[in-house]
Amino acid sequence: MSKVVENIKVTGTGAEAGAGTGNSPAAASSFLPPTIYSETVGHVGGFEIRNTLLMSWISVLFLCVVAWRFSRNYMKNDVPSSLQNLVEMIIEGLYDFFHSVTQDVRQTKQFFGICATIFLFIVVSNWFGIFPGVGPIGVWEVEEGHKILVPLLRSTFSDVNMTLAIAFISVVMTQVYGMMNLKFGGYWGKFFVNPLRDPIGFAVGLLELVSEFSKIISFSFRLYGNIFAGEVLLAVIGFLAPYLAPFPFYGLELFVGLVQALVFSLLTLVFFKMGSTGHGGHDEVAHTSGQKHAITAS
């Protein structure tokens, strides 16, 4: 532990840290982009702790503290506090927004927990990822003969493990809600059609089944790509012009963080809705897929 503390260095800007430059004279003249994988910053027993996981814990802790502060006396007080007002506004806004997609109170209530948590977790993690100190503070390590700075904290979703986990939950829960709303046979009947009765339907069903699970990849790489690209962008701009120039790009990253959270949660909701709609609800499916395409296009 003391070795780690000894090795902790703080660089001038996040961009320099991302580039692995900073106080290292050897690296000062070269630009090293952020790595596409997260870095291990320590071990607990046999379990490795990576910088993105640390950041994820901080985001979860922050949301839990807000939830705890919010819930104190909330049901007793008729006049909410400022924090309670803010949280209420966010939750009500999300609820109304999700309801405008599902158009069904029961389904909105059923899907709300996961979709809202996905949104809040992603937006908070993305915004925390561009905080000062996330990136510049790290440990110098030698890798393949080069001295590089391993950041202690890194944006959670710049690690494909993190996006994969959320995408996995989204796709698995789509199947769960589908089976809950259409019953087991009704749901899987959409994918497994008798080839003797309807050969085309059989082929389409298999394709749909494949596309159902390929969503994990599209979901996770969309978010990962956007956030990782944001990191690279900030690193490049910070390397080229460390002062003032990155400022508008921080604004852009705030916006991208919000939009990606919205896209992930809304796509999850649309998939939940589509998964819970049987063959009889063609109009409804068409409607929701229209929304999905609109979101994807945006």
Add this chain to the structure above:
Amino acid sequence: MELISKLGINLGMLIAQLVNFLLLLFILKKYVYGPVLEKLEQRKNMIAKSVSDSKAADETLRDIEKARSEMIEKTKSQSLAMIEAAAASAEEAKNSILESSRREAQAIFDQSKLQIAREKEKMLKEASEELGRLVVQAAEKIIEREFTPEDQKRLALQATEQFSQK
């Protein structure tokens, strides 16, 4: 496999992130979503109740207003009827008082008239008696003799008759 290794995909990290997410979902559901949605539902019900209460209050107010104007109208008509009855009764009382006064005055007048007639008759009787007596005395003095009671009676009677005729 090379891609998985290059991207640093690790089952432990995946599971850790799944646990993170599920923990966060549990806490937010328990402490935020549940209470907020419950409170919003309560508020919605309260607003709906307030609106229906306000409508009921409006209707009650309208009923009270209607009852009040009806009562005012009724009271007005009742008071008018009472005034008319009082006026009629006063008129009747006035007429009755006038009639009774008139009757009383008539009675007093008749009584006075009767008494005057009686007085007059009495006076005339006394005057005729006095006249008879004076006529007798004058005749006695003229003829210088005394009349008998029969003469006196006859003379007095004649004088009275003549006086009455005049």
